[in-house]
Amino acid sequence: MSNTPAYKHPLYVTWRMMRRRCQTPNSDGYESYGGRGITVCDRWSNDFWTFVEDVSPKPGPEYTLDRRNNDGNYCPENCRWATREEQAANRRDTVRVTLNGEERCLTAWALIFGVRQQTVEKRMREQGMGALGALYLPVGRCGARKRKLDPIVAEIAAFYAA
Structure with missing residues (x-):
């Protein structure tokens, strides 16, 4: 854990938006995530600092959190940092x-x-x-x-x- 308040941590928005997409039915993107059954593992959903521990460090500002298996959940085994190009190649509609x-x-x-x-x-x-x-x-x-x-x-x- 850090002395920094969670909301000031650079990964806080990533964590918050990940949870929102999966857990809040009236949020943007819910139908593509939570509505499809995508969840955030308990380890991450319940503890921001555990999420930070599992995904740090973020390689650079051009990277975003990506699920290797688009039908899989947000969890340590299924997530990685990826560039836009890598994410574009990992979409559900990618041939x-x-x-x-x-x-x-x-x-x-x-x-x-x-x-x-x-x-x-x-x-x-x-x-x-x-x-x-x-x-x-x-x-x-x-x-x-x-x-x-x-x-x-x-x-x-x-x-x-x-």
Whole structure:
């Protein structure tokens, strides 16, 4: 415990908002958290200083508290500090794709394959392609630049395209 009042601690707002989203039905975000059955473990819900002990130190101001499993509760085993980019890849609606035993979000694979994410999503949505076909299909027709794939990625893509 600290001599600092809890409300002055830099993690107090994080703790308070986490509890509010899960425990207060009329708060913003409740339907996406408490309304879905997401809870805060007793260890954290009942003791701010225990929460601080479990999650400190916060790596930097650009990090926010993230649940590894979006359907899981707020507890030491399921929480981490993450950047906006990491959190964006860990949303419920994020498309996850496994290639050669490696799972990544569709955005990460699009970057690796050199295709815009929007192009991949459009191919999947409008043309009914699977993720691999949408990633591997060459981009553009009229003089679009050829993309160079990492040799390992090219081998994986060729295998799945065959």
